[in-house]
Amino acid sequence: MIKRLPITLMIVAPIALLFGSLFVGRFYVVPIDVARILLGQIFPLTHDWSPSVETIVLQIRLPRALMAMCVGAGLSISGAAYQGMFRNPLVSTDILGVTAASACGAAAALLLALNGVELQIVAFVFGLAGVALTYFLARISNTTPVLMLVLSGIVVAAFFSALLGGVKYIADPDSKLPAITYWLLGSLNGVSLNSLAMALPPIVLGCAGLLLVRWKLNVLTMGDEEAQSLGVRTEFFKGMVILCTTMIAAAAVSVCGIIGWVGLVIPHVARMIVGPDHRVLLPATLSIGATYLLVVDDIARTATAGEIPLGVLTAVIGAPFFAYLLRKTRGIWA
Amino acid sequence: MGLAQPVIQIRDATFRYGKREIFSGLDLDVFAGEVLTILGPNGCGKSTLLRCIGGVLALDQGTVRLKGRDIASFEANARARKIGFLFQQHTPAFPFAVLDVVSMGRAPHLGLFGAPSSKDIALAEQALERLGLFHLKDQPYTELSGGERQLVLIARTLVQEAEIILLDEPTSHLDFKNQVLSLRTIGALAEQGITMIMTTHDPNHASLFPGKVVLMNQAGRIETGSASEVLTSGALAATYGIEIAVYTMPRRDGLTDLILCNPW
Numbered sequence: 001m002i003k004r005l006p007i008t009l010m011i012v013a014p015i016a017l018l019f020g021s022l023f024v025g026r027f028y029v030v031p032i033d034v035a036r037i038l039l040g041q042i043f044p045l046t047h048d049w050s051p052s053v054e055t056i057v058l059q060i061r062l063p064r065a066l067m068a069m070c071v072g073a074g075l076s077i078s079g080a081a082y083q084g085m086f087r088n089p090l091v092s093t094d095i096l097g098v099t100a101a102s103a104c105g106a107a108a109a110l111l112l113a114l115n116g117v118e119l120q121i122v123a124f125v126f127g128l129a130g131v132a133l134t135y136f137l138a139r140i141s142n143t144t145p146v147l148m149l150v151l152s153g154i155v156v157a158a159f160f161s162a163l164l165g166g167v168k169y170i171a172d173p174d175s176k177l178p179a180i181t182y183w184l185l186g187s188l189n190g191v192s193l194n195s196l197a198m199a200l201p202p203i204v205l206g207c208a209g210l211l212l213v214r215w216k217l218n219v220l221t222m223g224d225e226e227a228q229s230l231g232v233r234t235e236f237f238k239g240m241v242i243l244c245t246t247m248i249a250a251a252a253v254s255v256c257g258i259i260g261w262v263g264l265v266i267p268h269v270a271r272m273i274v275g276p277d278h279r280v281l282l283p284a285t286l287s288i289g290a291t292y293l294l295v296v297d298d299i300a301r302t303a304t305a306g307e308i309p310l311g312v313l314t315a316v317i318g319a320p321f322f323a324y325l326l327r328k329t330r331g332i333w334a
Numbered sequence: 335m336g337l338a339q340p341v342i343q344i345r346d347a348t349f350r351y352g353k354r355e356i357f358s359g360l361d362l363d364v365f366a367g368e369v370l371t372i373l374g375p376n377g378c379g380k381s382t383l384l385r386c387i388g389g390v391l392a393l394d395q396g397t398v399r400l401k402g403r404d405i406a407s408f409e410a411n412a413r414a415r416k417i418g419f420l421f422q423q424h425t426p427a428f429p430f431a432v433l434d435v436v437s438m439g440r441a442p443h444l445g446l447f448g449a450p451s452s453k454d455i456a457l458a459e460q461a462l463e464r465l466g467l468f469h470l471k472d473q474p475y476t477e478l479s480g481g482e483r484q485l486v487l488i489a490r491t492l493v494q495e496a497e498i499i500l501l502d503e504p505t506s507h508l509d510f511k512n513q514v515l516s517l518r519t520i521g522a523l524a525e526q527g528i529t530m531i532m533t534t535h536d537p538n539h540a541s542l543f544p545g546k547v548v549l550m551n552q553a554g555r556i557e558t559g560s561a562s563e564v565l566t567s568g569a570l571a572a573t574y575g576i577e578i579a580v581y582t583m584p585r586r587d588g589l590t591d592l593i594l595c596n597p598w
Contacts, residue, residue: 083427212447213447218430223426226419230439231442276430
């Protein structure tokens, strides 16, 4: 049984931290001003704060914080759905090659000096195309066995990684190469209302799709044959999970680069709190993932004078935590 | 009452893996409340036959009819409301509570994106109660013994409201006591009118229940009939390649006979 306190926390914490994220930063904004700026968007208040403060809060911090929450929530729910579908707690969002393909597309866009919107589109399309390649490579007479999916994913990821290497090799080492390298480290720096508006629909749609099939995921964890014997159309649901997850991951990578470990670690944290039932687990990963990435991004942008790449931070936090989980469970999961 | 209609009617059934014929020209009627026992050595195609009866695998030739209707014409959902399947056991990756595992049996009764309601959960609890497993309902399925898991999966087929339960080697990996418990449950459900079809390695299981026996061997030869007709030392020797003595012994209740097969 799930206790009430964690559930309340899972609802309150993301909202409270979102608010908190709006006043921390290199330029401190008093909490009451943040509240008034936000309320001023809805209610007619006297605008007695400086316009530059309003710009910082509404144009820079709010989109960035919301983006962090969407990406964190999206990657976490995707990881949880994949771990269920692949019946393996070591699986994460990038297992079918979406990250490698999206990254390759983004690097190519940087090489061709495309603008931000174009980069986001190219990276997103590459991500979808990469997973489509994996999916059809794995298909054997109208079924997609899990093992074939995993192996095909390795092949496709390796292929796009090689392409990425090629792109880096021909990139100008003085300007383009650093840009590509920095971009690949992952960052939410430069998220605008525009990029948020572009990334939001696929992420929200993907999350909604996964929430819709969350009980069927329970049945899928019993294996394809058993699920089929219970009348579940396994190929339909596998396809749907892959589609939703890919939309989320491709949108995430296309807007903020490679953010590793979130999709692997957060589902484990959620499972420790609410148990393995996907009906509860998936909503929990949304909240925990959103909160986690929001906090880590706050650290990334405030801890030092510069900006720490977000992907570096999530890996630095995620890897030791996963090591701790490994030792604690001795490899016997969940 | 006239002649009862068979629940499962198999006519001229043939199945091939590539060029290898697993069985051919098989005719068989299974009636409600019977336990059909499928015997044979490893690799002879017991599981294949079971999957063909369940409509999971398609025959190359012939038909399997479920209450007169071709099994191939059923939608997966409709089929799962009639037929419950117990595959050989595996350990799931996640420790679902027993009640969650059992309520998965409601899947064929729910819509595309549906999840069990409190009514479905109540049905799952009833099924657990019926098999004396209610005390396990909140335990992690992964921490149960093999025997308990077997019974939990049987409870799940009851939640499916299956009229036919197919069991693939329900006694393998179980200790002696749990084999007995499992077999008793199978017999009890058959008495309640559910048709049970199981594969097994132990010919001694064949005469435990009223129902027919199918003896398969590697060469695609199949014998069907009652236990006393099929289980002869000649047929067993031809099937397993070892000499086996067959004894007939009265059951403890004195009403029927047991056919005991012993190689010593």
